[in-house]
Amino acid sequence: MEKHQASLLESSIALVITGGGTGGHVYPGIAVAKELQHQIPSASLLFIGTNAGFEAKIVPHEGFNLQTVDVEGFKSRGIVGKARALAKLPLAVLRARRLLKAVKPDVVFGTGGYVSLPVMYAAYLSRIPTVTLEPNRQPGMANKLIRRIVDRIAICFEETASAFPQRKVVFTGNPIRKEFSVIGKIPPPDKGMTCNILIMGGSRGASRINQALIDALPYLETQRDYLMFTHQTGPDDYEVVREGYARQGFRAEVLKYIDDTPKMYAKAHLVICRAGASTVAELRASRRPSILIPYPHGDRHQEFNAQALVDKGLAKMILQEYLDGKVLADSLLHCLNNPDAMAQVWANTNEASEKTAAEQVVDLCLQLAGKRSLSPV
Incomplete structure (x- = not known):
């Protein structure tokens, strides 16, 4: 009753x-x-x-x-x-x-x-x-x-x-969508012979991130056969980024916009992205290691969001004022060369409650x- x-x-x-x-x-x-x-x-x-x-x-x-x-x-x-x-x-x-x-x-x-x-x-x-x-x-x-x-x-x-x-x-x-919490509760994908890197700059893309990634490729030549990139560029930089990967001989799926973001998170071993509130929540829920490049304008709220993940050992941060190809490549290589640190993000107990x-x-x-x-x- x-x-x-x-x-x-x-x-x-x-x-x-x-x-x-x-x-x-x-x-x-x-x-x-x-x-x-x-x-x-x-x-x-x-x-x-x-x-x-x-x-x-x-x-x-x-x-x-x-x-x-x-x-x-x-x-x-x-x-x-x-x-x-x-x-x-x-x-x-x-x-x-x-x-x-x-x-x-x-x-x-x-x-x-x-x-x-x-x-x-x-x-x-x-x-x-x-x-x-x-x-x-x-x-x-x-x-x-x-x-x-x-x-x-x-x-x-x-x-x-x-x-x-x-x-x-x-x-x-x-x-956020429940799919991200589901991703965080399943074992990470087996790297096998490929490490999947997901790059996102928001729905319109981020030109500075797009350019820095292409400029980073020459520093990543030794990892060419190991890396697979999924890169959301936004509409403006699509052709430039696609041609950049092809010119350097790297495997890449280049997209103007990602419709099914949870699907891309599920197969990613490392995410390179901005640090908006929803993005940070998705990273925490799905337990994906990340390199965060906060949007630099406004009240610096993305920088504070990113710092919260850095403090917990869940991410690395590059301020956009210091961003270039070599800095991004060094940060990416550091993650690849320290697999235990990346694995720890996977191993961390999900911070969310049962609800x-x-x-x-x-x-x-x-x-x-x-x-x-x-x-x-």
């Missing part, structure tokens, strides 16, 4: 998810939405983002409803740009309140980014319970501004806890909605 009543209660859950701009703020929300659908198929879900952000394309593609507010970011803007962004906030809050009034959500979940600011504030004014996710080790501006008005703050790095009110903080990790990050965030949302017993923080 109790289970039946609980099922009836949970079936009425309505969740609004807000955040966007980049994949790091969009994909965690999608992971949570899919997990909630898995647990409660009748759950009502709505995303709130902008017309200009990454979410405008990805959220509808994933089959979810997206409503938008007109808001702009503050970073890297002059006085005029910041003034215009500030002027838009009141209307964005008003628009968000109207959307929330129409949907009547039990909880609002924010994934960070500038669009989450007016929506989370509107939820606070409407007295709707809120959970915000801080995906980076160094907290972003939006979450710093709303830290005192939200009910729970889900963090992805233990070191982030000191930046927020302790009574609100819950360590969940970053919600995935998405499951833990869903639990928080259901607790705040009164659908499950509220556990102490």
Whole structure:
């Protein structure tokens, strides 16, 4: 009888998810939405983002409803740009309140980014319970501004806890696709006669990483027959990179974009990539050794993300200001010549709890909605 009543209660859950701009703020929300659908198929879900952000394309593609507010970011803007962004906030809050009034959500979940600011504030004014996710080790501006008005703050790095009110903080990790956790629970692929290197620079690629890898190939001649590269270049550098591998005689699968990232992680022995929040979470969940090259601009949050993995012995880091072909080749050769260090990453116990990050965030949302017993923080 109790289970039946609980099922009836949970079936009425309505969740609004807000955040966007980049994949790091969009994909965690999608992971949570899919997990909630898995647990409660009748759950009502709505995303709130902008017309200009990454979410405008990805959220509808994933089959979810997206409503938008007109808001702009503050970073890297002059006085005029910041003034215009500030002027838009009141209307964005008003628009968000109207959307929330129409949907009547039990909880609002924010994934960070500038669009989450007016929506989370509107939820606070409407007295709707809120959970915000801080995906980076160094907290972003939006979450710093709303830290005192939200009910729970889900963090992805233990070191982030000191930046927020302790009574609100819950360590969940970053919600990502379940496939990455599955990869981390199976033995690594047998290297045999080939070591698979995966290179990624984000959905648009990273020209500096692309060029450094091609410049590194002459220093890797002794390993030519041992290495197999899978390289996501982005659309702009595709031909140059493909020709670079061919010219140097290295085996490589060169792709403009990788659709099935978990599949590529599963066969990779080493990953060379940026250090965005989602990428770092995927590396940790799948237990892949990596060479991280943080995106150098903005508030250095990728550098802080990368340092967290370096401190745990899970990765090496090259700052982009020092990146060139020889430095990258030396770092790659160091990994190849120290197989015990790479093997240790495989051997490390998976840091995640028995529940995935998405499951833990869903639990928080259901607790705040009164659908499950509220556990102490």
